[in-house]
Amino acid sequence: MAAALKAVALVAGEASGDLLAAELLRGLQARWPGLQAGGIGGPKLEATGFQCWWPSEKLAVRGYVEVLRHYREIVGIRRQLKARLLADQPGLFIGVDAPDFNLDLEGDLRAAGIRTVHFVAPAVWAWRPERVEQIRRCTDHVLCIFPFEPELLARHGIAATYVGHPLAPLIPLEPDQATARAGLGLAPDARVVALLPGSRSAEIEHLLPRFLQAARLMLREQPGLRFVLPAVPAQFARIEQLVTRAGLGEALQLTRGGSHAALAACDATLIASGTATLEAALFKRPMVIAYHMNWLSWKLHQRKMLQPWVGLPNILAGEFLVPELLQEAATPAALARETLAWLADDQATQARREALRQRFVRLHGELSRDTVRLACDAIEQVLAA
Template sequence: MDTAADTSPLIWILAGEASGDVLGARLMQAIRARVPGARFAGVGGQRMTEQGLRSLFPLRDLAVMGLVEVLPRLRQLSRRLDEAVADIAATRPDLVVTIDSPGFALRLLRRIKGLGIARVHYVAPQVWAWRQKRVREFPGLWDELLCLLPFEPAFFGRHGLAARFVGHPVLQSGADQGDAGRFYRTHNLPESARVLILMPGSRRSEVPRLLPVFGDMLAQLRTMLPDVLPVVPVSAVVAPVVEQATARWPVRPIIVTTLQDKHDAFAAAGAALTKSGTSTLELALAGVPMAVTYRVNPITAFFARRLIRVPHVAMVNLLAGREVVPELLQENCRADVLARAVCRLFEDGDYAAEQKRAFADVLHGLEGPDDSQPADAAADAILALLAERRSPA
C-alpha cells in the first residue's frame, strides 16, 4: 500500500522530557520522509518545534522525576493531562504516539483508550528493572510497543505483550562525530587542558543534586590533576540553573548548550562523570571513559533500592552484563570518591582502553533490525499500524 498517496495523516505526539524531544524530532523527520504531507500535533520541546510542531504546552511542565519531587507538581501535571486528553478528543488524530515519560504517558494512553484512536508507545517502560508487577496494568494501553533495548521484546512476551525492537536512537545521535580540535579552538583552550565531561542530568529538578558534589570534587581534584577543565553539556533551558550553581566553583566550567559543541567536547574529553541513563550510551559511542554517579532524595532512594530488580544501574553495565564502568551512587556520590575515580580514568590507560573495548560490544547489540536506523524502523512500524487501521475490514 502506498501510504504517501493517502490522505495526509494527523499524528499526535507526546514527549515529556529532553531525550524524548530528540526522539520525537527524529521520528517526525523519518515519517515525513515517507509521507511528506504528514501533520503533527502534541507536546514537545525545541527539537520537535524545529520539525514544525506547535506544542500544546511547554515540555518543561512535564520534566520532573522522583517520588518526592513529583508531589508539589501533582496539580499542574493533572491539569496538563486533562489538556492533552481534551486536545486529542477535539482533534481526533489518526494515531497517538507517546514517547517515554511513563508516569504521564501511560495515564494519557489509559484516558484516551475509549476514543478508538490507534496508540503507540515508543520506549518501553523499564518495568524489567523495578516494579515488575506493573506489567499487569499494560494490556490494552497501546496497539504497538516500540523497544530500544534488544532484550525487552522477550521480557514483555513472557507477559503476553507483543513488542518490537527498533534499535537504540543513540546510534543516530552523532555523539561520535565531534571534532576535538574545533572544541579547543572555539574555547581558546591550551593544549595541556584535560577535558572532563560532567553530565548532571537534563531536568531542572535533578541538576542541583549533583552540581554541589561536582564542585567539591573539583576542589579536591586540583591538587591531583591541576590541568583538568570541566565541561558541562546541558540544554539551554537548564543552562541558567547550571551557571548559577557553578558560579563559585574553584574551576569555572565551560557550559555547552549546542549539539555540535557537546559532541566536540566529547571528542576532546579524556574522562566523564555522568548520571545514569542514555548519557552513558552517548559517551560510550564517543569513546569517553566514564564513571556513573547519582544522588536522589533519601526517601526516593530508600524505596528504589527495595524495588530495583537488576544488578546494575548504568545502561552500559546492564547491556554488558557486568560492571564495565563504576557506579558511584547515593553514599558513594562523594567528592573524594569521585575525585579518585576521575584520576583513574585519566591516568590508567589500560583501564580506559578496557572500557572502550566493552563499549564497542554493547553498541553493536543496539543496532536496529536489518541494519535500519532506529528512527526509520520506528517510523515504518507506526505507518504500518496506520495503514492497517485505515484498510477496510
C-alpha cells in the same frame, strides 16, 4: 501504499526524549508529507515544525517526592491534553519514554479508538515489573531500543519491534576528539572532563553542587585539568549561578547545550544516571555514573529495583563496567577519586580504558539500526491493522 496519517500527537518529557522524538518525527514527516504534529516537547521537536502546547521541562521530574511537589500541575496538564486529543482525534499518539505520564494517557486514548505507540520500552526488566500489565492495556505497539526487549514483552502478549537506538547511527564509531576540542577552544593535549549532571531541576539541585565540588578537588590534584559543562537552555541561568559560586574560573567552560560536543571532546565524564550514560558509551568515553535524590524517593526507588546496576552501560553489559556512586556514596571526594582513576597514565589504566572502549564499540554495533525507517514501518503496520 502507506496508510493515511494526517495528524500525530507526541509527548516527550525531557531533553533526551525531545531528541529521540525529533528524529522520529522527521521520519514520519518524510513518509507522510504534510503531517501535522503537536503535543509536549522541547526545542528539537519545535525545530521540526512541531506545535508545542507545553514545554517538555514541565514533565522533567524524577523521584516520588519530587513528583508529588508537581503532582497537581502535571495531572492538570495531562487532563487538558487528554481533552484536547479526544476532541481532535489524531490518527496516532506516540508517547516517548516518560511512562509515568504517557502510559495512562495512552490507555485513555486507546479506549477512545486512537492508535497508540510507546517509544522506548519501560525498563520492566530493571524495575517495576508490575508495569507490564499497564503496558499491555494501554498501548498498541512498543518501539524498543534494546534487542532483548521485544521477546520479553512478547511473553506478556505485548506487540513490540526492535528499532535500535536512534542516536547510534548519528554518533561516529570513532568520534573526532580533535575537531570537538577545536570547536570548544580546548588544547589538543589538555586533559578534559565533561560534567553532565542531568537536565531536570532536581538533578541540578542534588547533583551539580557535588559535581562542582568534585571538580575543585580534581583540579587541586591536577591543576591542568579542564572541565566542560553543557547546560540545557531551560536551566542555563541557574547552572551559571552555581558555576560562578564554585570559583573554578577558566578551568571550567559552560556551554548552552552541546552535550555531544562535550562527550566527543572529553577524556572521561562525570555523569548523571540516565539516557546520557548510553550516549557517553556510544562516544566510547570512560565515565563515573552518579545519582542523588530526596532520601524518601531513594528508599522507595530501591524497593522497586530488580538489578544491582542503574547505569545503562552496566545494565546492558550485566556487570559493573563503570563505577556507580549513588546517594550517600556520591560524595565529592569519591566522585573526584573515581574520575581521576580513569585519567591515570599507568599501563593497567590504559588497558582498562582500551577494554572499555572495545566493549562500547560492540555495543554501538548492536544498537546501530535504521531506527527511523524501522519505527515508521512498525507504525505503518499499526495504522493498517
